Amino acid sequence: MSKSLFGQDESGRSAEGGGSYVRVAIEQGVDVTADGLTYAVPEGMSVGVGQRVRVPLGRGNARAAGVVLACTSEAGDLDPAKIKPILEVDVSAPALPGDLIELARWIARYYVCPLGMVFGSITPSAVSKGVGSTTRVEVRLAGEVSGKLPRVQRALVEAAGADGGWVERRVLAERAGAKTLGPVAKLVEAGVFEVRRVDAIVADPVAVAEAASTERLVLTDEQRLALERLIAMGEGGFGVGLLHGVTGSGKTEVYLRLIEHLRGQDPGAGVIVLVPEIALTPQTVGRFQARFSDVAVLHSGLTQAQRNAQWHRVRSGEATVVVGARSAVFAPLARLGLVIVDEEHDGSYKQDQLPRYHARDVAVRRAHMAGALVVLGSATPSLESLHNARVRPSYERLRLTERPAGMRMPRCEVVDLIEERRSRRGIHLISQRLETELRLLIEGAGGVRGQAILLLNRRGYASHIACPDHGCGWVKTCDHCDATLVFHRQDALPRGGVARCHHCGAEQLVPETCPDCGKRVTLFGWGTQRVEDELEQKIPGVRMIRMDSDTMRAHGDYVAALERFGRGEADLLLGTQLVAKGLDFPNVRLVGVVSADTGLHLPDFRAAERTFQLIAQVSGRAGRGAEPGRVIVQTLNPDDPTLGMAMASDYEGFAERELELRGKLGLPPVARMARLVVRHRDLAQCVRLATELTQALEATQQRLGLDVRIRGPMVPPIARLADHHRQQIEVLGSADGSAEGLQRVMTALRNQGRLISNTTLAVDVDPVALL
Numbered sequence: 001m002s003k004s005l006f007g008q009d010e011s012g013r014s015a016e017g018g019g020s021y022v023r024v025a026i027e028q029g030v031d032v033t034a035d036g037l038t039y040a041v042p043e044g045m046s047v048g049v050g051q052r053v054r055v056p057l058g059r060g061n062a063r064a065a066g067v068v069l070a071c072t073s074e075a076g077d078l079d080p081a082k083i084k085p086i087l088e089v090d091v092s093a094p095a096l097p098g099d100l101i102e103l104a105r106w107i108a109r110y111y112v113c114p115l116g117m118v119f120g121s122i123t124p125s126a127v128s129k130g131v132g133s134t135t136r137v138e139v140r141l142a143g144e145v146s147g148k149l150p151r152v153q154r155a156l157v158e159a160a161g162a163d164g165g166w167v168e169r170r171v172l173a174e175r176a177g178a179k180t181l182g183p184v185a186k187l188v189e190a191g192v193f194e195v196r197r198v199d200a201i202v203a204d205p206v207a208v209a210e211a212a213s214t215e216r217l218v219l220t221d222e223q224r225l226a227l228e229r230l231i232a233m234g235e236g237g238f239g240v241g242l243l244h245g246v247t248g249s250g251k252t253e254v255y256l257r258l259i260e261h262l263r264g265q266d267p268g269a270g271v272i273v274l275v276p277e278i279a280l281t282p283q284t285v286g287r288f289q290a291r292f293s294d295v296a297v298l299h300s301g302l303t304q305a306q307r308n309a310q311w312h313r314v315r316s317g318e319a320t321v322v323v324g325a326r327s328a329v330f331a332p333l334a335r336l337g338l339v340i341v342d343e344e345h346d347g348s349y350k351q352d353q354l355p356r357y358h359a360r361d362v363a364v365r366r367a368h369m370a371g372a373l374v375v376l377g378s379a380t381p382s383l384e385s386l387h388n389a390r391v392r393p394s395y396e397r398l399r400l401t402e403r404p405a406g407m408r409m410p411r412c413e414v415v416d417l418i419e420e421r422r423s424r425r426g427i428h429l430i431s432q433r434l435e436t437e438l439r440l441l442i443e444g445a446g447g448v449r450g451q452a453i454l455l456l457n458r459r460g461y462a463s464h465i466a467c468p469d470h471g472c473g474w475v476k477t478c479d480h481c482d483a484t485l486v487f488h489r490q491d492a493l494p495r496g497g498v499a500r501c502h503h504c505g506a507e508q509l510v511p512e513t514c515p516d517c518g519k520r521v522t523l524f525g526w527g528t529q530r531v532e533d534e535l536e537q538k539i540p541g542v543r544m545i546r547m548d549s550d551t552m553r554a555h556g557d558y559v560a561a562l563e564r565f566g567r568g569e570a571d572l573l574l575g576t577q578l579v580a581k582g583l584d585f586p587n588v589r590l591v592g593v594v595s596a597d598t599g600l601h602l603p604d605f606r607a608a609e610r611t612f613q614l615i616a617q618v619s620g621r622a623g624r625g626a627e628p629g630r631v632i633v634q635t636l637n638p639d640d641p642t643l644g645m646a647m648a649s650d651y652e653g654f655a656e657r658e659l660e661l662r663g664k665l666g667l668p669p670v671a672r673m674a675r676l677v678v679r680h681r682d683l684a685q686c687v688r689l690a691t692e693l694t695q696a697l698e699a700t701q702q703r704l705g706l707d708v709r710i711r712g713p714m715v716p717p718i719a720r721l722a723d724h725h726r727q728q729i730e731v732l733g734s735a736d737g738s739a740e741g742l743q744r745v746m747t748a749l750r751n752q753g754r755l756i757s758n759t760t761l762a763v764d765v766d767p768v769a770l771l
């Protein structure tokens with residue numbers, strides 16, 4: 001691959017000669033002005049917009065990396081003699097195209113984040129560091145051989161002749177049995193060989209997954225109608241199709257046909273397919289690879305060199321379909337025609353550190369700039385997207401209400417855990433009902449052995465380590481956070497396990513007795529480890545895979561586990577929400593929700609929405625083959641309306657009720673929100689900073705007369721985290737859902753220098769997590 005393909009000055013004019021300046025956004029996050037810092041271009045240096053440069057920064061002139069935003073001959077108000085020169089142009093890093101620069105500016109503005117940091121996210125570090133990049137030296141026969149050659153040189157000439165074309169110097173030497181490169185050099189000198197240098201990235205090829213081709217599927221009527229509508233929308237330029245299809249309704253097939261159609265019309269059009277990181281399984285990727293020959297893949301399971309290589313395949317135009325997780329929204333496609341965001345409701349599209357962008361919303365923005373079509377797909381659309389589909393003319397919702405012929409939606413039943421407790425002795429996380437069904441399925445009653453998926457969205461063994469005496473009330477909490485510790489079983493340890501904080505990761509020993517009253521401590525509450533234990537006792541010999549972030553540390557573990565399950569080497573997949581996402585295993589006939597209550601009462605206004613999504617999604621893993629599926633949901637709240645609607649797959653009913661509630665409370669998606677969290681080791685300082693910030697917000701809001709509500713400062717659900725006290729402020733936009741008022745307040749405060757995200761402040765626009 002030649003670097004000239006992604007060469008230097010395609011995206012901007014070069015600043016030539018003396019007296020020229022550039023504006024540079026510094027990657028380290030210095031954010032003095034939105035237009036970057038001004039530097040001079042030294043004589044003879046050629047530099048263009050989008051290029052990465054090194055510049056001196058601050059008094060100490062520390063070398064810093066940055067991206068050129070603009071080239072200009074004006075020094076502005078600055079004294080030309082005092083403008084520092086660029087130190088160097090980073091020729092190994094490819095220049096960013098103009099549309100990505102514009103997108104970065106939008107992200108920096110909207111999400112209140114330093115522009116340079118956004119650039120840092122747009123170009124993967126593997127790319128800016130050039131991991132795996134090398135220069136290959138190749139030779140080929142060029143001239144006649146005059147006279148007699150030494151043996152090794154003769155062998156080299158013969159090998160080159162057999163090859164005919166350009167061949168890497170080392171490879172040729174190896175073939176000819178030459179121990180050094182000296183003889184090759186002699187032949188180059190003699191004019192027998194000509195030589196060239198080629199830039200390349202050395203990386204292991206990314207595995208192509210085997211996937212059944214679905215090319216011959218006959219679309220259902222609903223799939224066909226949705227496809228036709230999306231095609232028509234795409235012809236009009238920018239538009240957002242919300243493909244709302246029940247679980248297993250075949251949304252992927254609609255994506256594939258849409259891409260096919262688009263590329264039939266316009267072979268060079270670029271396509272981005274975003275999937276949640278966790279859904280980036282060979283199964284998903286394979287479906288795209290089976291249909292298109294030029295797919296690039298970007299996910300966390302790649303090596304740095306692979307990531308660099310994949311990125312360059314996109315940049316050079318060799319790959320025009322990109323399948324990837326959140327950051328693939330920045331894929332450097334030359335001409336974007338379509339963006340698909342699968343499982344658009346998924347919270348992992350929001351980055352939880354700077355820049356705190358939401359990939360779905362960035363995708364819509366990028367498509368808008370490019371005049372491209374967006375498809376947001378989900379069985380349980382986020383209320384944000386549903387709301388947009390109702391109020392924005394560029395959005396349209398398309399429905400798939402059924403699974404393809406021969407596949408039915410699973411039947412759901414509820415198990416009341418309070419009843420269960422009354423009627424049974426001892427602690428049982430798995431009810432009699434669920435146990436019976438599991439047994440029948442796994443033992444293959446009726447002739448066919450099936451597989452099951454069990455969800456418990458809590459890892460560890462027990463969620464509380466506490467004094468059994470309620471009058472005493474002691475519970476083990478983290479020394480660094482206001483949070484209870486979770487018991488994780490580790491048989492080798494003295495007390496059979498360790499107490500771990502799920503917020504800061506700290507671990508502590510488990511005491512034998514209550515430090516307050518001396519009684520023996522007890523373990524309360526549930527976790528996946530405990531369910532695993534219980535299942536092993538209840539169904540001896542059951543072949544089980546536990547899937548949570550303790551057992552699945554790397555992408556590879558996750559992929560391997562799913563492959564085992566897909567081959568039928570396990571009967572049961574037990575895990576946290578990792579088992580709820582996008583899995584398509586036709587032999588899964590039973591889904592059990594061990595506790596539907598884990599997320600129901602979290603202090604987050606989206607608790608009900610998340611629970612609805614989780615239950616509906618995991619239920620949807622059942623019955624995706626010829627055999628019907630069933631779902632058993634265990635709960636302490638059998639009358640909870642959210643659970644009832646999730647089990648009935650009543651999305652409309654749920655959305656109606658929830659949107660009305662959000663409207664009444666003035667919460668997203670009806671109004672936009674920004675969340676500011678102040679953190680400090682010292683409580684008084686923390687409160688003081690938060691109070692000052694609130695006052696500044698209020699003053700600005702009044703001065704500008706904006707329809708914005710400011711709530712706080714208040715204590716967030718987790719009041720202390722990793723030894724830092726926390727205070728939060730919520731800024732809510734107007735009830736018409738427009739972002740304008742909110743953005744104006746935020747921009748004004750930023751211009752006052754008050755919204756610099758650092759160790760004491762986190763600014764989160766459109767937050768998805770509120771703990």
Ligand SMILES: Nc1ncnc2c1ncn2[C@@H]1O[C@H](COP(=O)(O)OP(=O)(O)OP(=O)(O)O)[C@@H](O)[C@H]1O
Nearest residue numbers: 217218219220247248249250251252253379404582
């Ligand atoms: N027209 C069709 N005829 C027969 N089978 C189909 C058809 N369309 C899709 N399928 C099959 O249905 C199954 C479910 O499709 P897919 O995985 O795309 O569902 P989905 O809508 O993405 O569901 P989820 O939201 O649960 O992930 C797949 O195995 C797919 O091959």
Ligand SMILES: [Zn+2]
Nearest residue numbers: 478481501504
């Ligand atoms: Zn902690």
